[in-house]
Structure formats: C-alpha cells, structure tokens
Amino acid sequence: PKGRPTCELQRPMFRRRANAAADPPPPPPIPYTETRKGYPTTLTPPQRDVLASFRAELAKEGVLRPGNPWDSDDELCRWLRARSFDLAKAMVMVRNHVKWQKEYNVDKVFSEFRLPDPDAVQEAYPRIYWKTDRIGRPVNIDMVGRVNIARVNKVATMDQMEKDKVREMEHTLRVKYPACSKHAGRTINQSLVIMDLDGLSFSTWNSQTRSMLQRLTGLLSDHYPETMGALFVVNAPGFFSVIWNVAKRFLDPGTQRKIHILGSNFEKELFEYIDPSNLPEFLGGTDSTFDLSHDVGPWVSGSQQYGRNLTVQITRRERRGGGLSPFLWGG
Numbered sequence: 613p614k615g616r617p618t619c620e621l622q623r624p625m626f627r628r629r630a631n632a633a634a635d636p637p638p639p640p641p642i643p644y645t646e647t648r649k650g651y652p653t654t655l656t657p658p659q660r661d662v663l664a665s666f667r668a669e670l671a672k673e674g675v676l677r678p679g680n681p682w683d684s685d686d687e688l689c690r691w692l693r694a695r696s697f698d699l700a701k702a703m704v705m706v707r708n709h710v711k712w713q714k715e716y717n718v719d720k721v722f723s724e725f726r727l728p729d730p731d732a733v734q735e736a737y738p739r740i741y742w743k744t745d746r747i748g749r750p751v752n753i754d755m756v757g758r759v760n761i762a763r764v765n766k767v768a769t770m771d772q773m774e775k776d777k778v779r780e781m782e783h784t785l786r787v788k789y790p791a792c793s794k795h796a797g798r799t800i801n802q803s804l805v806i807m808d809l810d811g812l813s814f815s816t817w818n819s820q821t822r823s824m825l826q827r828l829t830g831l832l833s834d835h836y837p838e839t840m841g842a843l844f845v846v847n848a849p850g851f852f853s854v855i856w857n858v859a860k861r862f863l864d865p866g867t868q869r870k871i872h873i874l875g876s877n878f879e880k881e882l883f884e885y886i887d888p889s890n891l892p893e894f895l896g897g898t899d900s901t902f903d904l905s906h907d908v909g910p911w912v913s914g915s916q917q918y919g920r921n922l923t924v925q926i927t928r929r930e931r932r933g934g935g936l937s938p939f940l941w942g943g
Contacts, residue, residue: 640797641796641797641798642746642747642748642795642796642797642798644747644748644796644798649866650689650692650693650697650866651686651689652685652686652689655689658697659692659697662692662697662699663685663688663689663692665699666688666691666692666699666702666703667688669699669703670682670688670703670706673707675706675710681785684799686799686801687801690801690837690838690839691705691706691837691838693837693838693866694833694837694838696864705834705837708834709834709835712834712835713835716778718778718782721775721778721779721782722778722779722782722783722786725775725776725778725779727767727768727772727776728767728768728772729767729768730776732763732766732767732768733764733767733768733773733776735763736759736760736761736763736764736767737755737758737759737760737764738755738758738904739752739753739754739755740752740753740904740907741753741784741788741803741907741908741909741911742890742892742902742907742908742909743890743891743899743908743909744792744795744796744890744909744910745804745842745885745886745890746884746885746886746887747796748792748793748795748796748798748800749792749800749802749803749804749841750784750788750789750792750800750803750804750909750911751803751804751805751806751886751890751909752803752804752805752806753806753808753892753895754805754806754807754808755808755810756807756808756809756812756825757808757809757810757811757812757816757847758808758810758811759816759821760816761816761818761820761821761824762820764824765820770823770824770827773824773827773828774827774828774831777828777831777832778831778835781832781835781836781839784803784839785801785836785839787911788803788909788911789801790911791909791910791911792909792910792911794910795910801839802838802839802840802841803839803840803841804841804842804843804844804885804886805840805842805843805844806844806846806882806895807843807844807845807846808846808847808895809845809846809847809848809849809852810846810847812847812849812852813849814851840870841870842870842871842872842885843870843871843872844872844874844878844881844882844885845871845872845873845874846874846875846876846878846882846895847874847875847876847878848873848874848875852873853873856873878896879895879896882895882896883896
C-alpha cells in the first residue's frame with residue numbers, strides 16, 4: 613500500500629453548497645441475505661416470542677409509539693442481542709438509556725454541541741467515516757495509533773470528548789444509517805470499524821489514552837449497543853496480543869466473532885468486506901481521493917458537505933509485521 617497522503621482533517625457540521633446539482637436516484641439494492649443469529653429474519657421461535665413481549669412492554673411504558681424509532685424490529689433486536697435476548701435485562705438496559713437520554717439532553721447535544729476547537733481535536737485524534745462496505749454499512753476509520761492524548765487534553769475536556777461522541781453517534785443513527793439504508797435497499801443500523809494502530813507505542817498507549825478510550829467505549833456499550841457490525845484492528849503491534857488474551861475472556865462468542873485482530877498483512881481479509889475502491893491507499897485500497905477533509909458516503913449528498921478545513925501532514929510509517937493484537941470499540 614502507498615503511504616499516507618497530505619490530508620485535510622475535519623470533523624462534522626453540515627453546510628449547504630450553493631447551486632448544488634440534484635441528488636441522483638438511488639442505485640439498485642445491494643444483494644444480501646442475513647445469516648447472522650438474532651436478526652429479524654433469523655429469529656428462532658423463542659426469540660420471536662421475546663421480541664413480541666419486548667415490543668409490548670416498551671409500548672406499555674410509553675417508550676415505543678407508532679412511527680417512532682423504537683417501532684422497528686431491527687432496532688428492537690439490536691437491544692435484545694446486547695442482552696442475549698434476556699427480556700428482563702433488555703428492559704433494564706432500555707429504561708436506563710431512556711433516563712440517560714433525558715438527563716443528558718441528547719437532542720440538544722446533537723443539535724447544538726460543538727467542540728471549542730474541533731480542528732485541533734481532529735488533528736490530535738484523527739477519525740472519519742469513509743464510504744461503505746460491500747453490504748452497505750458505513751465504514752468508520754479510527755486512527756487510534758495516531759492519538760496524541762497530551763494535545764487532546766489541551767484543547768478539550770473528557771466531558772467534551774464524550775459529548776462529541778454522543779453527537780457523532782446520534783448523527784450516525786439519525787442521518788448515516790437512514791441514508792445507507794436507502795442506498796442499500798434494506799435496513800442498515802451497524803457500521804464497520806477499521807481501527808488503525810499504525811504508530812502505536814508504549815508511550816502513546818498510556819493511562820490517559822486508555823482512560824479516554826475506555827470512557828468512550830463504555831458510552832457505546834451502554835447507549836449504542838450492537839452498532840458495530842464488524843471491527844478490524846490493523847497494523848497491530850505485537851504487545852497488543854497480551855491485552856487481547858485478557859480482554860476476550862470477558863466477551864461473549866457473538867462479539868468475539870465480530871472482531872478481526874490483524875497485523876500488517878490485513879488486505880486480503882479486509883477486501884472480503886470492503887471493495888478496494890472504497891479504501892484509501894494507506895489501507896491497501898485504490899482510493900486516491902482520501903484526504904480526511906470530509907466524510908464520504910450516501911449520507912453526504914451533492915448538496916451537503918460534512919466537515920471543516922484543517923491541513924496536516926500525514927506521514928508514511930513503514931507497516932510493521934508482528935503478533936496479533938486487539939482493541940475493542942463498541943459492541
């Protein structure tokens with residue numbers, strides 16, 4: 613793969629471009645047959661019974677109303693899978709989530725919150741949504757190996773970083789997934805995550821970095837469960853294998869199956885999930901347009917741009933071989 617290009621970094625805010633062309637019609641549906649367990653079309657008879665009871669209980673408590681986001685078997689199954697179709701545990705999880713939504717004022721965070729210096733945060737911790745995988749899910753490229761936690765701490769508090777993650781996930785649920793669903797011709801409510809650990813070392817993987825990432829992953833697990841359809845950890849240094857051997861003991865088999873821990877020779881497996889034309893060159897793909905300057909995907913129409921301007925040099929790092937290693941992002 614070619615080295616990392618000079619990039620413009622940015623994080624999200626929609627703005628409309630003048631005299632934009634009309635959006636083209638959606639393409640034909642992407643062929644796909646669901647085979648994974650716990651999805652609406654693959655439920656066992658006992659799971660269908662749990663789903664019906666879950667729907668009835670949420671309607672009784674006023675959470676589910678006709679036409680609202682909860683009125684969807686795909687959405688309900690996402691929460692049930694997170695609790696292995698245990699109805700009581702799923703109800704506790706949803707009640708806690710609904711309470712948190714009100715106390716956190718999620719709608720206001722989504723519509724109004726912005727980091728005080730989003731360009732500086734993005735430069736210290738680059739990440740972006742870039743196109744889709746072979747079955748229509750948005751691809752989230754998260755460059756954890758390039759995190760500079762000292763710079764992050766100078767320009768944002770951890771509370772602000774958490775709010776930014778909430779805003780990002782709400783945008784994903786409200787904008788990205790509906791657009792990807794329309795594009796794919798079926799419901800999309802999960803993302804594919806590429807976690808690039810290129811550049812990670814003992815000095816960057818310090819207690820402050822771990823604390824930030826643990827806080828953000830806890831948020832995802834508690835309030836955005838089952839939004840990670842697959843996680844590829846690439847360019848994983850050898851020392852991460854020790855962490856993975858400990859971490860996987862706490863994961864159920866279903867979550868473990870989503871996680872692909874790879875070293876530097878990851879292209880063959882990654883290409884099974886993502887067409888090379890949708891991957892930037894530094895990840896082995898053929899997309900020479902990648903520059904971190906804006907999200908690209910079905911959720912960004914011809915009349916919208918998702919991002920802002922910031923230029924920074926992304927230097928090439930020699931891809932290293934090494935042992936399999938892990939990192940978890942979401943569930």
